[in-house]
Amino acid sequence: MNRLLRSAVILILALIAGCATTWTRIDDANRSYQGEHYSVVLPTGWMRLESSGNLLLSKDGIDLQRIIIEYHPHDKAFEKLKKTSSASMLPSELAELTLAELEASQKDGLPSLKVISNSPVEIAGHTGFLLHLTLKTDDGLRIEMLMQGFADADGYYLLTYRAPTLYYFERDRGVFESVSASFHG
């Protein structure tokens, strides 16, 4: 388990803290997810783990590809930064805080993190942001991430896709885009 997988495990443990949840396989019968704050269509054949309204999806294992769908109430949007979100925030401001929160989540920051692009995007009828990022693990494996987010009156929503650049990122990117296209806040 490399360092990032260790971090993922910590994230997952945090997500499921206090909840007796297990992985379930997504099939035609259960691919439409309707949660308290959002609905989304999930990719069949993938696996899902749910906790407190947040979803973790993967096909081969969370370090080979993962999609995370999160909802945060405004007052808990950026806990590491001790910052809140609001419906009136500009998408560029949300992107800025999302990036800072990501870096603040690691002890050393993320020295290898680079922004490939940062642009506005439509999600669920809202104008949000799309960040395309790259970073490296400590054994030199390149990782890419897509982070899409927006805020409405209810809270802050973030969809993240993460996979190694070699083979996996492009292969499963379309799945993330489909999930994102089906998302309704």
Added chain:
Amino acid sequence: MERYRGFAALLFAMALLSGCATPTAKIHYTLKEHADSRPLQQVVLLPVDVNVKEMSAGGVEEEVPEWSRKAEENLRSALLIARGSEGGCCVTRMVDSSSLTPEERESLEEHLALFNTVAANALWVDLPGNSAWHFKSEHFDYTLGDGLSFLKTRYGIDAGLIILGEDVVTTGGRKAMAILAAAGGLYVPLGHSILVGGLVDFETGDLLWLNHTVSTGNADLRDPESCLALARKLMENYPGMRALADSKSSAGD
């Protein structure tokens, strides 16, 4: 190299959780369905990566480089085998990375890092509590992608055998502590030996075979005989090759 210290922890945890049941090698689903569907003529042994560490009385592990080198040498000897008479796949030679261009070496390095991640995830699905994932073992389809296909097209190599290992050797002080602690009803962790092996089809990147073995007993990768025994366990169900027990070691080309 400390490329996978957490990986070793994962395997060790799996061994403990599984009650030390013998792990089952994973075979690519295409080979399970048609055993001869992917004939391999040339297989290279990629650089073996083994860490041998000493665990101090205080429980701190520290790599001993000369022990690591010895263990790697032992593993190489155990694994390099002459081509079988049936023409089946077996390891024929070490990879010669000096013949690669710098870009190819960098690509190979990154693919080895990817193997680390792929193998960790492929084994993680077997953890108790991940029963919903067990179908991934039954239909084993893990891959590194086709980024190493240059090794096939330019050098004519079909596949690569990747071996990673960790051996934690406890000091006498630590062992003494463990004995006394046990008498007091306390558990003090001692050493372990772990090997992970994977066979990668260079053309497709498919992981044709993946296996691991964990010993919490007296295995010692610094000792050629002990290393050979552990390597034999690892190489069970290695596709297209005679059981290691039947073959005498000799260098390939």
Added chain:
Amino acid sequence: MPWRFLAACVLVLLSGCQTARPIHPLQGQADTQQLTAEEQRVWYTARELDVQMEKADYLYEDAALQAYVRAVMQKLYPEYAGTINVRVVDSTSLNAFALPNGSIYINTGLLARLDNEAQMATVLAHEGVHFTHKHSLQQRRNMKSTTAFSTTFGMLTGIPMLGDLMGASSIYGFSRDLEREADAEGFQRLQAAGYDVSQAPVTFEFLLAEVEALDIDEPYFFSTHPGLQERIDNFRALVKQHGTAGGYRGEEAYQSHIGALRERLLADYLELGQYQSVLLILTEKDAFTRYPPTAWYYLGEAYRLRDEEGDADLAVKAYQTAVARVPAFAPPYRALGLHAMKTGQSAQAVSWFNRYLELAPEAPDRAYIEMYRSQMSP
């Protein structure tokens, strides 16, 4: 505690009391070719971290800055040229650490905060002593047989794990005696190299003020209050003892090499959401003698991110100052445009955005600005 376990502790402590060769400081380059087996182990692990730091892109790629820092190290430790290898780490934290194999790392965050070459030399001289006097090895010996099960590898050797470089030598710390030795020996190196030693305590007074002002929770290099205060006290005592006649400070040379880094660090702090650091730096007296006038923009951004009462006005004033001082610098126009947009001044916002995009046609956030502009245009 069961008596048998106590017996085990005693046994282990006794087994730890083996006769080991005493550890002598290095006397020169030649000594690095005659390492004991024990030393070879820690050097090997240190080299592994060196490789990982490069592979994981932790290093700051600026050849000129790298050469400058190395040249200063060369002045301090001329006899270890080729063995002591200083590298700059791309990180905002105030950190520097030495590995047992002579690799020394100093963060861009620390470099940007220091004032002159003598202060940087103070840090490098101190770290160099950890290498020449084999403090990692001494620490390792002291801790190896401990029955403290929470001992980690980093605590044992002072070699951090990648991803936890904050743990290097600071959280676990070399012992007080070893740190004092590093101060004293490092001070001598500073003097021998002709530096103004009065800057040695100033280096740490400066850092202590920052740590206190930022109320930093995480301990990192030099940031634990006792550690910093002790450095200050030690160096004041050394200065008193040895005097401070003359010595090179190198303010101009330092500024010429670090100036661009300082501005970059302001941007890095903001990217990390660390606006407090930017406010601390840029509200210091004479801040703008060390930072270029473009720094007014970063000050404005820090106020904007802090977002307390009155900060919006302070931000606008800072942006306007940046525009007045550096009219061709694009970012403040964007910032003014965003502020105007959010306060309902659409025409003004469009005007600012137009100017921003004229000055920065390849701006990475062009798509956002064009979208905002089109939302406000009639």
